[in-house]
Amino acid sequence: MSNCYINGIASISAQPTTDPDTFLDEVIHHKESIFRSHDPNYKEFIKPAAMRRMSKSVKMGVTTATMALNNSGIEMPDAIITGTGMGCKQDSEKFLENILHNDEQFLTPTLFIQSTHNTVGGQVALGLGCKAYNVTYVQGAASFEVSIKDAQLMLSESPEKNILVGGIDEVAKNSTLLHKLDGQIKEDDIDVIKLLDSKTSGTVTSEGAIFMVLGAEKTDKTLAKIIDVETRSSATPNEIKTDIEKFVARQGLSIQDIDAVILGNNGDVEHDHYYKSLQSSIFSNTEQLCYKHLTGDYPVASSFGFWLGTRIFDTNKVPSVLKVNDISAKGYNTILLYNQYLGKNHSIALLQRC
Amino acid sequence: MSKGIAITGMGIISSIGNTVEENFNALKSVSHGISRIEMLETRHKDEIMVGEIKKSNQDLIEQLGLEPSHCFSRTAMIGAIAAKEALQNADVSDVNDYRTGFISGTSVGGMDTTERHYLGYPETPKYRRFIEAQHAGFTTQSISDYLGINGYVSTISTACSSAANAIMLGARMIRAGQLDRVIVGGTDALSKFTINGFGTLMILSDEECTPFDDNRKGLNLGEAAAYLVLESDEVVEKSSKKILGRVTGWANANDAYHQTASSSNGEGAYLAMKEALKVANISAEDIDYVNAHGTATPNNDLSEGVAMTRIFGEDNMPVFSSTKAFTGHTLAAAGSVEAVYSLLSLRDDLIFPNLNFKTQMKEFSLVPQTELISKGMNTILSNSFGFGGNCSTLIFTK
Secondary structure, X not given: OOOOEEEEEEEEOOOOOOOOOOOOOOOOOOOOOEOOOOOOOHHHOOOHHHHHOOOHHHHHHHHHHHHHHHHHOXXXXXXXXXXXXXXXXXXXXXXXXXXXXXXXXXXXXXXXXXXXXXXXXXXXXHHHOOOOEEEEEOOHHHHHHHHHHHHHHHHHHOOOOEEEEEEEEOOOHHHHHHHHHXXXXXXXXXXXXXXXXXXXXXXXXXXXXXXXXXXXXXXXXXXXXXXXXXXEEEOOHHHHHHHHHHHHHHOOOOHHHOOEEEEOOOOOOOOOHHHHHHHOOOOOOOEEEEOHHHHOOOOOOXXXXXXXXXXXXXXXXXOHHHEOOOOOOOOOOEEEEEEXXXXXXXXXXXXXXX | OOOOEEEEEEEEEEXXXXXXXXXXXXXXXXXXXXXXXXXXXXXXXXXXXXXXXXXXXXXXXXXXXXOOOOOOOHHHXXXXXXXXXXXXXXXXXXXXXXXXXXXXXXXXXXXXXXXXXXXXXXXOHHHHHXXXXXXXXXXXXXXXXXXXXXXXXXXXXXXXXXXXXXXXXXXXXXXXXXOOEEXXXXXXXXXXXXXXXXXXXXXXXXXXXXXXXXXXXXXXXXXXXXXXXXXXXXXXHHHOOOOOEEEEEEEEXXXXXXXXXXOOOOHHHHHHHHHHHHHXXXXXHHOOEEEOOOOOOHHHHHHHHHHHHHHHOHHXXXXXXXXXXXXXXXXXXXXXXXXXXXXXXXXXXXXXXXXXXXXXXXXXXOOOOOOOEEOOOOEEEEEEEEXXXXXXXXXXXX
C-alpha cells in the first residue's frame, strides 16, 4: 500500500468553515432539528449562468472541489471520486412530487437529469474537462470513507496520481422531514449545541460538502497523512472495539499512541452507546472530540472529522467546543476517527501529522 | 496478457428468465422479453415497451421467504435473488469463511417503494419502515444482510455504468489482496421515476428497440439484477473450483461533454476501451466479440459506434451485438447482465444476436451480428455508459 496524503481540503458545513484563517473561532448555535449550511459567496466560484440551474449539492460540491484543488496547487486531477448518502435529493424530490401530484404528466427533463447520484461528480468533471476515472459511492454513512478507500487503492496502483475525493449531502424540504416520521430525526426542535446531552432517540440533520486532494507524494501543501481507512457494514459495539484495536495494531501502534479520537456521537440515545462504550473503555485516557452538535448528522457528516484532523494538525489546537472529556493531549500527531449510523456503515480512520 | 481475476459464480434475474440457465435458454432460442407493462402501475402502460420481470412483489417476497415486516424494495428483492444464485453457483455455503465483500450498483435504489408510499407516509405508520429505502445504500444493505455479509459493503451509483464499475472495483480489490472474495454486480427495478424521467428525455421507444439501426427510435427500459462472484487465485486453488472465466481488463473514463448526452466523437467510450485493453495487456485485434452498450437511442449508438471505429478501425471491426433488445436497458444492472451473457458466450462459444436490426446507419458501415452464431472465442469486450459522462469497459477471458 502506498502513502496517502491529504494535499488540499475544503469544507462547507452548517458552521463557517471556508475561511482558512479561522478554526471554529465562532460557532453558530442552531435551534432547529433540520438546518442548512453556512454558505460562502458561491458567485466567487461559479458563473451566474451556470449557477441558476445548480442544486445545492452541485453548488457546494463544485465550490469545495475548486477550493481544495486551489489549495493543493493541482489544476487537473487524475480521478474524481464522490460519496453521497442521498445524492441530489432536492431535484429528485421535486421530480417525484411532480410525477405523483400530476399523475405522470407535464414533466420536464431538467430535474430528472440533475437527480442522479453522480450529478456532482459529473458536473465537477465537466467543469474541469476532466476525462479521467469518475465514480460515485452511495453507501449511507460510509459513503465518504468507501470513496477514500477507492482512492487509496488507486494510489497503490498508480502512485503518480492526484485524486479529488469528495462527500456531499443536501437537505430537501419534504424527504428530510420524512426522517422525523421514522424517528431518524428528533421530533422537536432542540438547542443543537446541547445535542450530545440529549435524552431522546433520533438526531438532528443538516448538509455540507468536503473535497480533498489525495496523493502518494508529500508536498509543501500536505496537511495530513491518511494511514488507513476501514469500513464495515454492521457490527456490535464489542466487535467495533476489537476492530479498532486490531486496526491500530495493524499500523504498528497501540491505543496509547492515539492523541485524540474524533467520534460521531449524534445525540441518539438508541445508538450513541457505540461511542460511549469506547469512551469509557479503550479511549478512557484519550482526548475525546465530537462535532455533530455543530454540523448535524447526515450521511457524509463524518467527512467533517477529516477536516477537523487537518485543522488540528495545522493550528496545533483544539477548539474547546469540540471537547467532551477533561483529557488534553500534549501534542497532536495521531488522530483516530470512528463513525456509525443506526448501528450500520461503521468507519474507522487514522490520520497522522506530516 | 494479464491473468486477471477468477469468476467462480454468476446469478441473474431479468425479463428473459429467473436464473442463469433460463436466461441462456432464451438467448439461445432467440426469445426476447420485451412486452407491455403488467406489474407496475403507470399511466404510460400502453405507450411504451419494456423488459419487465413477470413476477409480482408478492411472488418475490415468497420466493425469498421474507417476514411480513420486511422492508425490501423490489430492487433489493431481485438483487437478493440474483446474488443468492451467484453464491450457490460459486459453491459458497459459508460467506464468512473468507474475507467476503459485496459491491452493488444501482441507479434509483428503492425508488419503487418510495414512489408507492411517499404520499402515504404521513397518514400511514405501517409504511414508514420503507422510508429508509430512500437512500440507495439501503438496497445494498438489505441484500448484504440477507446474504450474511457484514464486512466491506459498498454501493456504486454511476447511472447505467454502475454494475460495470462494481465489477471493476471488485477485481481491483481482489488483485490488491484487500478481499478474498467479492460479490459484484447491480440491480434496478422498473419505477415510475425512471419511466417518466427517460420519457421526458424523449428517448423511450414505443416499439421493440432496434440497436444500431438507422431508424432506431430509442430504448426499452428493463429491470434486472445480476451478480458475479470473484475470488482470489488462492481461494480457487484451495477449493479446486471451476472457473467460469476471468476479468482481465477494466477501465473507467469520463466523456466530460454533457450531463446526459454522449459526445459525437465518443471520447469517453474510446478512452475506456483503450485503457481496458491496456490493463488486459492485449491489443484490439485480440477481441473476438464486443457486447456493445447499444441502447438504441440515436445518441448512444452513434457515439459508441464512432468510438468502436476509432479503436478497431471501421474495416477491422470484430463481431459485435447489443443484447438490449432481449432485456431492455436495465440501467445500473446492464453491466453485470451483459457480463453474465459474455460469460455464457465464452462458455458455449455462442454469439447472441442484435435483434430487430434492418438498416445500416448512415454515418458508418458497422453492421451488428443479427443471427445466433457459433464462434470459438477467448476474449470479449463489454461496454457500459451512463449519465454524468461515465463510460466503463470490461474485458472477459476464457
